[in-house]
Amino acid sequence: MGTAFNIENLKFKYPTSKNDTIKGISFNVHEGEIFGLLGPSGAGKSTTQKILIKLLEDYSGQISYFGTDLKKIGKDFYEEVGVGFEMPVHFSKMTAIENMKFFSGFYKNTANYQELMERVGLWEHKDVKVGEYSKGMKVRLNFVRAMLNNPRVLFLDEVTNGLDPKNARIIKEIISEYRSNGGTVFLTTHLMNDVDQLCDRVGFCVNGNLYEVSTPRNLKIKYGKHEVRVEYRENEAIKSSVFPLQDIGYNNDFNTLLKEKEIETIHSGETSMEDIFIIVTGVDLK
Amino acid sequence: MKTTLRLIFGEIKRLITYKIIPVSIATMAIWVVIFLMVSSQEALELAPLLIFVDVGMMMILLIGASFHLEKQEGTIKSMMVMPVSLTQIFSAKLGASLVLAIESIVVVSVSLYFIHGITFNYPVLLLFILIAGAVHATLGFLLSLISKDFTSLLGWIMAYIFPFMIPSILFTFGIIDKKYEWLLMLSPSHSASNLIAVAISGEFNMGKILVASLYLVALTVLLCKYVVYPKFKDSAVRG
Ligand SMILES: Nc1ncnc2c1ncn2[C@@H]1O[C@H](COP(=O)(O)OP(=O)(O)O)[C@@H](O)[C@H]1O
Numbered sequence A: 001m002g003t004a005f006n007i008e009n010l011k012f013k014y015p016t017s018k019n020d021t022i023k024g025i026s027f028n029v030h031e032g033e034i035f036g037l038l039g040p041s042g043a044g045k046s047t048t049q050k051i052l053i054k055l056l057e058d059y060s061g062q063i064s065y066f067g068t069d070l071k072k073i074g075k076d077f078y079e080e081v082g083v084g085f086e087m088p089v090h091f092s093k094m095t096a097i098e099n100m101k102f103f104s105g106f107y108k109n110t111a112n113y114q115e116l117m118e119r120v121g122l123w124e125h126k127d128v129k130v131g132e133y134s135k136g137m138k139v140r141l142n143f144v145r146a147m148l149n150n151p152r153v154l155f156l157d158e159v160t161n162g163l164d165p166k167n168a169r170i171i172k173e174i175i176s177e178y179r180s181n182g183g184t185v186f187l188t189t190h191l192m193n194d195v196d197q198l199c200d201r202v203g204f205c206v207n208g209n210l211y212e213v214s215t216p217r218n219l220k221i222k223y224g225k226h227e228v229r230v231e232y233r234e235n236e237a238i239k240s241s242v243f244p245l246q247d248i249g250y251n252n253d254f255n256t257l258l259k260e261k262e263i264e265t266i267h268s269g270e271t272s273m274e275d276i277f278i279i280v281t282g283v284d285l286k
Numbered sequence B: 001m002k003t004t005l006r007l008i009f010g011e012i013k014r015l016i017t018y019k020i021i022p023v024s025i026a027t028m029a030i031w032v033v034i035f036l037m038v039s040s041q042e043a044l045e046l047a048p049l050l051i052f053v054d055v056g057m058m059m060i061l062l063i064g065a066s067f068h069l070e071k072q073e074g075t076i077k078s079m080m081v082m083p084v085s086l087t088q089i090f091s092a093k094l095g096a097s098l099v100l101a102i103e104s105i106v107v108v109s110v111s112l113y114f115i116h117g118i119t120f121n122y123p124v125l126l127l128f129i130l131i132a133g134a135v136h137a138t139l140g141f142l143l144s145l146i147s148k149d150f151t152s153l154l155g156w157i158m159a160y161i162f163p164f165m166i167p168s169i170l171f172t173f174g175i176i177d178k179k180y181e182w183l184l185m186l187s188p189s190h191s192a193s194n195l196i197a198v199a200i201s202g203e204f205n206m207g208k209i210l211v212a213s214l215y216l217v218a219l220t221v222l223l224c225k226y227v228v229y230p231k232f233k234d235s236a237v238r239g
């Protein structure tokens, strides 16, 4: 598998802002993986996505797309990438189907939008004006819009934001399937669930900086605390003790506790992605 | 070319769905009623003024409002990630806005022909109306781009209309003296009004025509290239 994007020392400043919004980040997105940028609101995730999709051009640093300098790629780029925006991007006085037909018309290779709309539960509302859609329906339509050209690389900005759990699950299933069929995904999110359930690799983004890019599993191994919490009854009160998971069988205190006390619960503790985020960046996700 | 045509048709369809063209046709219906009530001579005198109001004032208002709605919807951003250039998107918008100008002279020409048997030099009328329409559509885009919200858009439109359009109307009624005409022509709207008057009356004053057309075409090109297009690009990426 090749490298879809290679980003070296990317810096970007909005004309109206004083400091760099993106402060020199480097990472790459492998072909066929789901890469997630996780970070709190204002971290620079959407800005990074807009740079990668060539909407913001005055960046410094080096970005290559399948080996070619991004700045040298023309409009054909958009035949290959699909973009899901965070905010609604549809003609509100036109129906969902009119919108999909309009946008489809500009691509050489188009997806079956009926199938996509059926899967995300919008087909039965295809003749409703998008302006009358709920927030969640607009988010789902944005997702269908992103998939319209059967993209090679899919960009998704906060794709599950504003979705109920059921619809979030459906969208995540489609994304996983898309990756299984060879697609590459770059997504941004502030929700650790998305990362846990979807991402092959994740980068932590705070304040225009990128910390630690790794797989969720490796992050958990590296930063996760592995311990066992035992709750037991003693003198009518519930007490608890914590033991390191390592060599637990030889831990005398632990064994004594198990033999002598009335045990209520035993849990092995795994640090959540949210906790790891705080450990690595020193910042809370919220 | 296919893409540009598709974009233009998309824009025209949008102008219809968003009631921009219907509103414009409804106002034209009022002009038709007026033409029905007046004599041929009066109709001929009124025609330039009505076209001027339609292709000038209504154009700024309708294109400004239409583009304002579009900015809110974020659709331009969605179009920017299609294999289409921003120049194509912008040109299609400008092109589609000229439908409003063409519709205006079609209604006036057809009704004046059938009601009063009046005919014009149609190619000249079409050419001048496109020049006049383009500059006002550009102004509509510009005012919309510099406005934060609808109220401020209305404010800007008023701020344009009072100094740049009202004097031309006063001039048409003879309230402003003829000797100030050259000064008035600095206003793109007055230059446009001149071209319209020439096309309707058939009284060709070559010097005036040349100055007015060159001025308007140059202004449209410069405004589009150096002001409206960059602002358009900037606004398209936002949000
Ligand atoms: N068009 C813009 N002009 C100036 N500053 C902006 C613009 N868009 C975003 N910003 C600022 O850039 C920073 C990063 O924003 P963004 O990339 O949207 O963050 P995220 O997607 O991680 O929430 C924020 O401080 C935001 O206020």
Ligand SMILES: [Mg+2]
Binding pocket: A042, A045, A046, A047, A086, A157, A158
């Ligand atoms: Mg964002």
